[in-house]
Amino acid sequence: MKSGFSQDITRRGTLGLGAMVLGTPALVWPLGKVSLVHGDEILVNQIGFLKDAPKQIALRSKGRSKAGKVNFDVMDARNDRRAGRLETKAVGTDDPHLATANISSLQLVGTFYLKSGDIRSPKFTISTNVFENLNRSLLRAFYLQRCGVALKDPITGLSHAPCHTKDALSVGGSHRDCTGGWHDAGDFGKYVATTSVSIGEILSLYEDRPGNFSDGEMDLPESGDGVPDILSEMRVGLGWLLKMQKTYGPFNRKVAGRQWPSMTAYPQADVQERFAYGLSTGDTAKAAAALAIASRVYKSINSSEARRYLLAAEEAWIYLKNHPSPTIERETSDDTGSGAYFDDEKADQKWDVSDRLWMAAELYLATGNREYAQEVARRIDNQILWPASWANPSSIGMLNLLRDGRLIASEDLRQAVRGKLLSRADEFEKTSQVSPWGVADLHFGWGSNRNIAARGRILLAAFEETGEEKYLKAATAQANYILGQNPNAISYVSGSGTTSPQNLHHRLLIASRTDNAGTQIPGLLVGGANEEASAANLSELEPAARYRDDPASFETNEFAIDNNAALLSLLGRMSSLRQTTKPGFFTRLRRRVGL
Numbered sequence: 001m002k003s004g005f006s007q008d009i010t011r012r013g014t015l016g017l018g019a020m021v022l023g024t025p026a027l028v029w030p031l032g033k034v035s036l037v038h039g040d041e042i043l044v045n046q047i048g049f050l051k052d053a054p055k056q057i058a059l060r061s062k063g064r065s066k067a068g069k070v071n072f073d074v075m076d077a078r079n080d081r082r083a084g085r086l087e088t089k090a091v092g093t094d095d096p097h098l099a100t101a102n103i104s105s106l107q108l109v110g111t112f113y114l115k116s117g118d119i120r121s122p123k124f125t126i127s128t129n130v131f132e133n134l135n136r137s138l139l140r141a142f143y144l145q146r147c148g149v150a151l152k153d154p155i156t157g158l159s160h161a162p163c164h165t166k167d168a169l170s171v172g173g174s175h176r177d178c179t180g181g182w183h184d185a186g187d188f189g190k191y192v193a194t195t196s197v198s199i200g201e202i203l204s205l206y207e208d209r210p211g212n213f214s215d216g217e218m219d220l221p222e223s224g225d226g227v228p229d230i231l232s233e234m235r236v237g238l239g240w241l242l243k244m245q246k247t248y249g250p251f252n253r254k255v256a257g258r259q260w261p262s263m264t265a266y267p268q269a270d271v272q273e274r275f276a277y278g279l280s281t282g283d284t285a286k287a288a289a290a291l292a293i294a295s296r297v298y299k300s301i302n303s304s305e306a307r308r309y310l311l312a313a314e315e316a317w318i319y320l321k322n323h324p325s326p327t328i329e330r331e332t333s334d335d336t337g338s339g340a341y342f343d344d345e346k347a348d349q350k351w352d353v354s355d356r357l358w359m360a361a362e363l364y365l366a367t368g369n370r371e372y373a374q375e376v377a378r379r380i381d382n383q384i385l386w387p388a389s390w391a392n393p394s395s396i397g398m399l400n401l402l403r404d405g406r407l408i409a410s411e412d413l414r415q416a417v418r419g420k421l422l423s424r425a426d427e428f429e430k431t432s433q434v435s436p437w438g439v440a441d442l443h444f445g446w447g448s449n450r451n452i453a454a455r456g457r458i459l460l461a462a463f464e465e466t467g468e469e470k471y472l473k474a475a476t477a478q479a480n481y482i483l484g485q486n487p488n489a490i491s492y493v494s495g496s497g498t499t500s501p502q503n504l505h506h507r508l509l510i511a512s513r514t515d516n517a518g519t520q521i522p523g524l525l526v527g528g529a530n531e532e533a534s535a536a537n538l539s540e541l542e543p544a545a546r547y548r549d550d551p552a553s554f555e556t557n558e559f560a561i562d563n564n565a566a567l568l569s570l571l572g573r574m575s576s577l578r579q580t581t582k583p584g585f586f587t588r589l590r591r592r593v594g595l
């Protein structure tokens with residue numbers, strides 16, 4: 001909150017205009033009919049909305065934003081003809097230049113834009129599967145990040161020779177095969193932490209919604225082999241994870257060189273020596289969790305493959321049982337050419353607790369073994385439900401426990417997880433109400449888009465658990481923010497919407513453009529606004545605006561595989577909502593106004 005003025009106004013969208021103002025009467029916003037004027041903007045999720053879900057947009061004014069009735073022409077984007085009229089209310093936010101408007105009454109199916117005078121919104125689609133193409137693009141991005149093989153993609157035109165074929169040396173100097181896997185982000189490092197969490201999120205989504213995925217949908221080299229493409233792609237990461245495990249159970253943390261590769265070089269030109277850096281208990285537990293999920297998912301496709309995953313996870317479990325204290329082998333020089341993916345602030349704490357809890361939950365769901373259940377019960381009391389991230393992934397396991405209720409031996413355990421979920425979701429829902437942008441976190445740190453998507457995932461889980469509309473509305477608001485209802489009016493996934501990142505911090509993209517200036521890589525979710533970003537002049541902007549579409553801005557404009565996994569975790573479930581809202585909600589929703 002930036003000023004005394006804004007602190008006096010709190011958004012109360014559902015209570016009507018009269019309840020909006022908490023401050024003195026002098027601060028009451030002008031009510032009545034709002035006419036958008038030159039310079040005003042309509043900010044909208046540029047992908048669109050599910051037909052039967054809440055729909056919200058934002059109205060931004062250069063001057064003070066106004067509250068009141070506002071009318072739009074609903075224009076069919078195919079022929080620029082008016083498809084209907086929409087009357088709604090603009091409601092103020094903590095930002096004096098910003099109002100929001102509920103357009104849930106819009107129930108037409110198609111692609112539209114809103115028009116008020118000469119002000120037009122970006123295009124958006126309303127349908128029952130509005131995120132389908134975007135989700136496919138987010139998943140296909142993993143294919144474009146493959147390491148160790150030649151890439152020749154007919155769809156994007158992206159190509160490179162086999163890269164990093166000598167991965168890797170142990171720090172002691174002996175060679176070991178750690179080829180394959182995915183480049184993590186705009187660099188060419190490969191990390192057990194982000195690979196495990198990405199696989200965990202995506203395979204959990206598959207377990208939730210297997211019917212949403214099919215063979216051939218992603219145009220992979222493996223397409224047509226009878227295995228859903230999502231599982232073919234996750235095998236790339238799983239195969240690499242197996243190579244990162246020592247024969248006695250633990251996992252190395254990452255494979256990378258000592259120097260960051262040139263920003264303009266293709267991956268095969270990065271020929272520096274690369275190392276498999278130290279062991280860590282946290283990374284070992286994360287990898288075991290991902291492999292345990294894989295042992296469940298692949299059982300019906302290839303039972304010996306599934307057994308291999310389970311065996312690797314159980315070996316890691318035994319190692320960790322014998323090494324109960326968090327340990328990490330790490331020298332400062334290990335991180336000179338790659339990310340640390342280790343939270344220094346937690347170094348003196350039990351920093352791998354969340355990882356171990358996740359592992360135990362997934363092994364329990366894979367085997368039904370009581371030893372794992374006891375470990376979950378022992379650890380869960382002290383854990384709050386974190387938005388899933390490489391640093392705190394346990395909520396992936398907790399939500400899987402909640403989903404597979406049949407397997408849960410103890411109703412107490414289920415209730416414990418449910419209580420943690422709902423108290424977290426309530427907190428996020430309240431924050432979403434306060435934020436002018438509807439987001440569930442008032443801080444925009446590193447990877448803010450990933451964090452916002454992860455909070456949306458928790459809100460959506462609360463909706464699926466309870467059927468309460470407020471959670472669905474808040475979950476939708478997280479998607480809206482990432483896909484265009486934000487200060488930069490940008491959909492943060494490359495190649496999506498009307499305006500999206502063009503100049504990512506991404507070495508393969510930059511190298512490819514030296515050969516073909518028009519190269520684009522679709523489906524990459526960038527980090528997004530970062531209030532600590534160092535780029536010039538950003539600090540003058542509000543935190544949610546501190547983003548730059550510039551290859552140098554690695555703090556805001558770099559893709560990472562776990563960004564995509566977090567957004568898939570949200571949008572992949574929104575594509576086919578399992579829960580419906582309580583009776584009456586859709587009846588109210590379907591009441592068309594002016595259409």
Ligand SMILES: [Zn+2]
Nearest residue numbers: 147148163164
């Ligand atoms: Zn590579």
